[in-house]
Amino acid sequence: MTAILSVEGVDKSYGTHHILKSVSLTVEDGETFAVIGPNGAGKTTLFKVMTGEIGFERGRIVYDGRDVSRAPAHERARLGMGRTFQVARIFPDVTVADNLTVAVEARRRSRGESAPAWYRVATRADIRAEVEARLLDVGLADKAAVEAKFLSHGDKKRLEFGIALAGRPRILMLDEPTAGMSPTDRIATADLIARLRAETGLTVVMTEHDMDVIFGLADRILVMNYGEIIAVGSIEEVRANPLVREVYLGQEIYHAER
Ligand SMILES: Nc1ncnc2c1ncn2[C@@H]1O[C@H](COP(=O)(O)OP(=O)(O)OP(=O)(O)O)[C@@H](O)[C@H]1O
Numbered sequence: 001m002t003a004i005l006s007v008e009g010v011d012k013s014y015g016t017h018h019i020l021k022s023v024s025l026t027v028e029d030g031e032t033f034a035v036i037g038p039n040g041a042g043k044t045t046l047f048k049v050m051t052g053e054i055g056f057e058r059g060r061i062v063y064d065g066r067d068v069s070r071a072p073a074h075e076r077a078r079l080g081m082g083r084t085f086q087v088a089r090i091f092p093d094v095t096v097a098d099n100l101t102v103a104v105e106a107r108r109r110s111r112g113e114s115a116p117a118w119y120r121v122a123t124r125a126d127i128r129a130e131v132e133a134r135l136l137d138v139g140l141a142d143k144a145a146v147e148a149k150f151l152s153h154g155d156k157k158r159l160e161f162g163i164a165l166a167g168r169p170r171i172l173m174l175d176e177p178t179a180g181m182s183p184t185d186r187i188a189t190a191d192l193i194a195r196l197r198a199e200t201g202l203t204v205v206m207t208e209h210d211m212d213v214i215f216g217l218a219d220r221i222l223v224m225n226y227g228e229i230i231a232v233g234s235i236e237e238v239r240a241n242p243l244v245r246e247v248y249l250g251q252e253i254y255h256a257e258r
Pocket residue numbers: 014017019037038039040041042043044045046
């Protein structure tokens with residue numbers, strides 16, 4: 001296995017509040033890597049540091065062999081880091097298909113894939129075909145003409161996955177993909193992630209509170225507490241770790257089924 005993403009000794013503070021304390025981790029190409037921990041542990045902060053939404057004081061982030069510590073989020077996206085947010089970021093007043101079209105066009109522009117003017121008609125057909133493929137990927141083909149604001153919470157999340165996939169990512173960063181969902185939508189979202197991963201070989205990095213979702217998807221789990229890593233390893237290794245037992249005593253992590 002080769003590393004696709006490494007975080008090396010990263011420190012991040014908000015004012016005098018030291019949030020990430022010399023955090024280091026390595027994500028292997030093709031694995032599903034989950035970050036868990038109690039509320040306020042620093043998971044979202046770690047995510048934002050990895051995706052380039054916020055800066056940090058010390059350490060570095062290496063993606064696909066290059067130091068991206070100072071690269072802004074859009075540059076990391078261009079290099080292949082796709083992401084979704086806890087609250088879906090979509091255009092509510094345009095249709096599902098148009099949301100995807102915007103994402104496909106944005107990727108083409110940012111990667112210099114736009115065709116010359118004489119080729120525009122063919123390009124439109126290409127874009128339409130790509131949008132249709134993404135609609136099928138995320139199970140929204142029958143809702144292509146629906147304005148995004150009318151979608152259910154679960155379907156909004158599907159659309160956000162579609163938008164992320166339109167960027168042709170190598171690694172997909174999912175910040176609490178099932179947050180606020182009904183149990184049915186949670187299962188559907190976990191199934192969608194599992195299918196996309198199987199079909200595309202995507203590397204997935206996710207935070208999530210639902211242990212059933214984590215145990216169903218993750219190859220490895222990292223546990224954070226107060227901005228520090230207290231364990232990293234397989235589900236079995238993490239469950240057996242005494243520090244994890246202390247933090248999660250009697251909680252879902254020990255009841256969820258594999
Ligand atoms: N912009 C900010 N300014 C100041 N403090 C912040 C900011 N964002 C987060 N924090 C603080 O940093 C700490 C870690 O927050 P973070 O959102 O990373 O935790 P989390 O593990 O993702 O929590 P949750 O599971 O509740 O989403 C918390 O104490 C939070 O209050």
